Amino acid sequence: MDVDAVRRGVLHALELAREDVGRWAGDLAEAQLEARPFGLPSIGFQMRHIVRSLDRLLTYAEGLQLSEEQLEVLKNEMDGGASREELFAEFERGIESAIERVRAIAPESYEQGRGVGRKMLPTTVGGLLVHSADHTQRHAGQLVTTAKVVRGNS
Numbered sequence: 534m535d536v537d538a539v540r541r542g543v544l545h546a547l548e549l550a551r552e553d554v555g556r557w558a559g560d561l562a563e564a565q566l567e568a569r570p571f572g573l574p575s576i577g578f579q580m581r582h583i584v585r586s587l588d589r590l591l592t593y594a595e596g597l598q599l600s601e602e603q604l605e606v607l608k609n610e611m612d613g614g615a616s617r618e619e620l621f622a623e624f625e626r627g628i629e630s631a632i633e634r635v636r637a638i639a640p641e642s643y644e645q646g647r648g649v650g651r652k653m654l655p656t657t658v659g660g661l662l663v664h665s666a667d668h669t670q671r672h673a674g675q676l677v678t679t680a681k682v683v684r685g686n687s
Contacts, residue, residue, distance in 0.1 A: 536636065537640045539643065539659060539662055539663070540635050540636065540640070540662065542663075542666055543635050543662050543663075543665055543666040544636070545666075546665075546666035546667075546669050546670050547587075547628055547631055547635070547666075547669060549670065549673065550583060550628070550669050550670065550672075550673040551625075551628050553673045553676065553677055554580060554621075554624060554673070554676065557576075557676065557677045557680035557681070558576050558580070558680055559621075561576065561680065561683065561684075563616065563617040565683045565684075566580075566617060566620060567613040568679075568683050570679065570682045570683060571682065573675075573679045573682065574611075574675065574679070575613065575679065576676050576679050576680055577613055577615070577620050578610065578613075579672050579673070579675055579676035579679065580620055580621075580623075580624045580676065581610055581620070581623065581624075582672055583624070583627070583628075583669055583672045583673065583676075584623060584624055584626075584627020584628060584630075584631070585603075585607065585610055585627070586665075586668055586669075586672075587627060587628075587630075587631040587665055587668075587669060588603065588627060588630070588631070589603060589607070590661050590664060590665045590668070591631060591634045591661070591665065593647050593648070593649050593656075593661055594634075594638060594647060594658050594661040594662060594665075595634070595638075596645075596647060598648075631665070635662065635665070638658060638662065642658045643657060643658050643659030643662070644657055644658070644659065645657060645658050647660075647661060649661075
């Protein structure tokens, strides 16, 4: 399937985040993944936040509102508790799901209006796609920084 420039950019951002997680967090121990050096959010939080935010943003892009399950997961995003394997499995499933969902969005829909959140803040499908890429890369960068600090403290 041909992918236009907007979706290609988003997909590239998702792949880069996947690479960064593998490179910087792939060999860290469970305790390192949940460490909070200097009060920084943990690597585990960043991994959960990346894929859960993508799920929420793409839900809005698809013209839907968040489910009760998505809202409950949002409340618990800072909580650790998952094993290392569960954390990486959730990340991989979330990235794969986001890739499929981004590919399914029609370029003709980019200018369609969407409402975000309870207040239905106005945006567009295209705006949500661009924000998905930007937000993913911002948190991937924070993850890399935290991983460097965790490695330096080991």
